[in-house]
Amino acid sequence: MTPTHGVARPTLDDVAVHAGVSRATVSRVVNSQSSVAPELRERVQEAIDELGYVPNQAARSLMTRRSDTIALVASEPATRVFGDPFFSGIVRGVSMEANRANLQFMLLMAQDFEDLERVKRSLRVWPVGGVLLISGHAGDGLPEELQELGLPYIIGGRPTRADLVAPYVDSANVIGAQLAAEHLLSVGRRRIGTITGPLDMGAGVDRLAGFRDSLGTSFRADCAENGDFTQRGGEDATQRLLERCPDLDGLFVASDLMALGALAALRRAGLQVPRDVAIVGFDDNEFALTSDPPLTTVRQAPIVQGRAMVRLYLELNRPDIEVADEPGIPDLSGRDHLVLPVKLVVRDSA
Amino acid sequence: MTPTHGVARPTLDDVAVHAGVSRATVSRVVNSQSSVAPELRERVQEAIDELGYVPNQAARSLMTRRSDTIALVASEPATRVFGDPFFSGIVRGVSMEANRANLQFMLLMAQDFEDLERVKRSLRVWPVGGVLLISGHAGDGLPEELQELGLPYIIGGRPTRADLVAPYVDSANVIGAQLAAEHLLSVGRRRIGTITGPLDMGAGVDRLAGFRDSLGTSFRADCAENGDFTQRGGEDATQRLLERCPDLDGLFVASDLMALGALAALRRAGLQVPRDVAIVGFDDNEFALTSDPPLTTVRQAPIVQGRAMVRLYLELNRPDIEVADEPGIPDLSGRDHLVLPVKLVVRDSA
DNA sequence: CGACGACCGGAGAGCGCTTCCACTAGGCTC
DNA sequence: GAGCCTAGTGGAAGCGCTCTCCGGTCGTCG
Numbered sequence: 001m002t003p004t005h006g007v008a009r010p011t012l013d014d015v016a017v018h019a020g021v022s023r024a025t026v027s028r029v030v031n032s033q034s035s036v037a038p039e040l041r042e043r044v045q046e047a048i049d050e051l052g053y054v055p056n057q058a059a060r061s062l063m064t065r066r067s068d069t070i071a072l073v074a075s076e077p078a079t080r081v082f083g084d085p086f087f088s089g090i091v092r093g094v095s096m097e098a099n100r101a102n103l104q105f106m107l108l109m110a111q112d113f114e115d116l117e118r119v120k121r122s123l124r125v126w127p128v129g130g131v132l133l134i135s136g137h138a139g140d141g142l143p144e145e146l147q148e149l150g151l152p153y154i155i156g157g158r159p160t161r162a163d164l165v166a167p168y169v170d171s172a173n174v175i176g177a178q179l180a181a182e183h184l185l186s187v188g189r190r191r192i193g194t195i196t197g198p199l200d201m202g203a204g205v206d207r208l209a210g211f212r213d214s215l216g217t218s219f220r221a222d223c224a225e226n227g228d229f230t231q232r233g234g235e236d237a238t239q240r241l242l243e244r245c246p247d248l249d250g251l252f253v254a255s256d257l258m259a260l261g262a263l264a265a266l267r268r269a270g271l272q273v274p275r276d277v278a279i280v281g282f283d284d285n286e287f288a289l290t291s292d293p294p295l296t297t298v299r300q301a302p303i304v305q306g307r308a309m310v311r312l313y314l315e316l317n318r319p320d321i322e323v324a325d326e327p328g329i330p331d332l333s334g335r336d337h338l339v340l341p342v343k344l345v346v347r348d349s350a
Numbered sequence: 351m352t353p354t355h356g357v358a359r360p361t362l363d364d365v366a367v368h369a370g371v372s373r374a375t376v377s378r379v380v381n382s383q384s385s386v387a388p389e390l391r392e393r394v395q396e397a398i399d400e401l402g403y404v405p406n407q408a409a410r411s412l413m414t415r416r417s418d419t420i421a422l423v424a425s426e427p428a429t430r431v432f433g434d435p436f437f438s439g440i441v442r443g444v445s446m447e448a449n450r451a452n453l454q455f456m457l458l459m460a461q462d463f464e465d466l467e468r469v470k471r472s473l474r475v476w477p478v479g480g481v482l483l484i485s486g487h488a489g490d491g492l493p494e495e496l497q498e499l500g501l502p503y504i505i506g507g508r509p510t511r512a513d514l515v516a517p518y519v520d521s522a523n524v525i526g527a528q529l530a531a532e533h534l535l536s537v538g539r540r541r542i543g544t545i546t547g548p549l550d551m552g553a554g555v556d557r558l559a560g561f562r563d564s565l566g567t568s569f570r571a572d573c574a575e576n577g578d579f580t581q582r583g584g585e586d587a588t589q590r591l592l593e594r595c596p597d598l599d600g601l602f603v604a605s606d607l608m609a610l611g612a613l614a615a616l617r618r619a620g621l622q623v624p625r626d627v628a629i630v631g632f633d634d635n636e637f638a639l640t641s642d643p644p645l646t647t648v649r650q651a652p653i654v655q656g657r658a659m660v661r662l663y664l665e666l667n668r669p670d671i672e673v674a675d676e677p678g679i680p681d682l683s684g685r686d687h688l689v690l691p692v693k694l695v696v697r698d699s700a
Numbered sequence: 701c702g703a704c705g706a707c708c709g710g711a712g713a714g715c716g717c718t719t720c721c722a723c724t725a726g727g728c729t730c
Numbered sequence: 731g732a733g734c735c736t737a738g739t740g741g742a743a744g745c746g747c748t749c750t751c752c753g754g755t756c757g758t759c760g
Contacts, residue, residue: 011746022710027748035708057477058412059746062715067408078445079636082438085429092428095459099468104476106456109445118449126454127408232640286429290582361716372740377718385737409716412745 010051019047067127069104075140077111085285086302093306101321120145132309138200152317154309158202167336169308173203176298176342177210180252180280189250189278193223195237197254207254227258234258238265256283278350293348300342308338360401369397417477419454425490427461435635436652443656451671470495482659488550502667504659508552517686519658523553526648526692527560530602530630539600539628543573545587547604557604577608584608588615598627606633628700643698650692658688
């Protein structure tokens with residue numbers, strides 16, 4: 001048996017004795033709820049500092065029946081979660097905001113069906129107060145599971161099932177894709193194809209929809225190829241696309257990582273970007289800047305998205321934690337969802 | 351206040367009543383320690399299944415004064431943790447093995463000094479039973495802090511301070527670098543430079559040491575340039591190196607990600623790989639395979655390393671959890687450290 | 701000046717679990 | 731067959747905390 005801490009940690013009682021008050025008073029000071037006389041509060045605070053008192057989370061959550069832990073669940077294999085800067089942004093945002101709210105967050109990844117079961121089991125066993133769902137694929141069953149467990153959750157992206165009402169934080173994917181398509185049209189491209197994201201994900205569907213919408217009658221279904229948001233997938237998809245639509249002069253790729261693959265495929269096919277084919281990506285991550293040529297792309301803000309997800313969770317489920325307004329993060333009081341703006345960033349690829 | 355679970359969860363008592371035994375007996379069955387009559391044990395198990403009983407972790411760890419949670423702490427910014435497949439491998443390995451042992455793991459990243467303080471605070475507040483430290487930089491103070499907190503920890507890599515005795519799991523970095531250098535020599539290269547890792551990290555120091563060792567008197571200090579294990583860092587370092595040592599015909603780069611950058615820098619300088627400069631990397635991750643040309647590199651096994659770290663932790667600190675032998679993971683009974691073998695993988699770059 | 705209310709602090713009951721201890725059987729040894 | 735184990739079970743005491751009650755102390759108004 002391993003004690004959690006080598007040195008015996010001071011308890012509430014210790015502090016109470018030290019400060020000459022009752023446990024209840026100390027508790028009230030610690031949780032800064034209800035009224036404690038200023039003088040007493042100060043004395044208690046001093047005792048806390050002096051003893052280096054830190055509340056025992058286990059005891060606390062045993063009593064309150066809630067836990068100050070949120071889980072970030074990605075229905076993706078670890079390689080993808082770790083390979084795409086988009087996820088790193090989300091994680092950073094979540095980590096940032098969770099920290100500010102004194103929540104602990106844990107990261108769960110589900111590579112496959114088996115893992116999905118494991119994750120569900122984890123959520124059952126571990127005292128988690130809420131779940132942030134990212135990269136949801138239709139049919140992973142996670143929202144339903146959480147519903148059943150009575151665990152509040154926030155979706156990053158949008159619900160994939162229309163009958164499922166759930167709070168979410170999404171990027172303006174449709175608009176972003178429209179901007180991309182319009183830009184390609186505005187630089188004179190007329191035979192425009194697209195590499196989509198997975199069509200069981202909101203982002204995949206929406207970016208295709210926006211693209212199709214802006215192209216109108218010039219949209220050619222045979223010049224849309226499915227990718228999987230990985231570089232390799234983008235490369236393969238582009239190669240297939242080139243075989244079917246060799247006369248392409250413009251390409252909207254639904255993520256920068258896939259666009260990187262597309263660049264490689266085009267180069268191998270002897271095509272120059274943007275001279276022969278103009279490319280617009282989606283994300284605006286570090287790859288977009290360092291690629292050759294630098295990508296024209298649609299900027300979204302994964303860090304903000306991650307932060308907003310935590311804040312939305314707090315807003316809806318933790319009235320005891322106050323969420324201070326923050327510049328750069330849209331106000332979300334009273335809302336149950338948020339769609340973050342995107343912006344076209346023009347560089348050399350289109 | 352949010353209840354952790356919408357539906358009232360059955361407690362030990364519920365199970366006890368249902369099975370017609372005492373709480374103590376149910377607890378014994380759940381923890382499968384000490385002896386319970388087979389017949390009773392079965393009856394209890396049935397009751398557990400029937401009610402869908404899941405132990406309350408908070409109550410449990412309140413009693414046992416330990417927590418079934420381990421933290422994986424990376425002294426790196428999130429962008430690096432998420433950008434390098436090495437980390438993704440570690441995380442996957444840890445996640446895998448933690449899961450098997452029914453431990454929860456949480457990921458903490460320290461971008462800078464401020465974060466480091468935050469992480470330390472987290473470790474104090476949250477009931478963590480042990481810590482896995484990766485990517486330790488000399489002077490981050492983490493080991494000392496953990497020592498003081500009385501938290502057991504395992505180092506991924508090796509202790510950066512000689513006076514610090516701590517269990518660790520490392521790769522055979524010195525040997526790996528020797529293999530790389532010897533390979534470059536064996537293909538006839540004589541003017542060999544190196545891009546090192548950060549020299550405040552064990553991996554950085556050891557790979558340089560192995561390289562220098564194999565080169566002997568042909569080692570040229572001015573043809574060693576420091577990198578930071580990022581692609582960009584590798585690119586910049588290579589560029590600097592080329593200015594100082596334009597006659598280079600071989601290059602050992604201490605990580606594949608940096609090697610990718612090196613390839614870019616060489617290409618920009620109009621040099622061909624391997625004709626003009628032969629390159630050997632370190633890692634053997636997916637980039638090594640897809641780069642142009644595919645990298646000759648030293649293979650290490652981050653997933654195994656992650657798994658071994660958890661197993662070593664269990665071995666040393668949790669006698670109550672048994673660690674079954676696993677093919678592919680070196681036996682670690684009785685050991686307090688492990689050095690994983692590496693292997694040269696020859697492809698086209700050298 | 702007495703009574704009422706507002707407010708503040710303390711006592712104490714548990715949250716769900718583990719584990720020490722006491723106790724009962726049954727199987728030994730001599 | 732009496733003593734003595736050993737194995738198996740239940741009772742009960744808390745782990746450290748929160749929060750409901752309740753009693754006490756003021757300020758204030760009639």
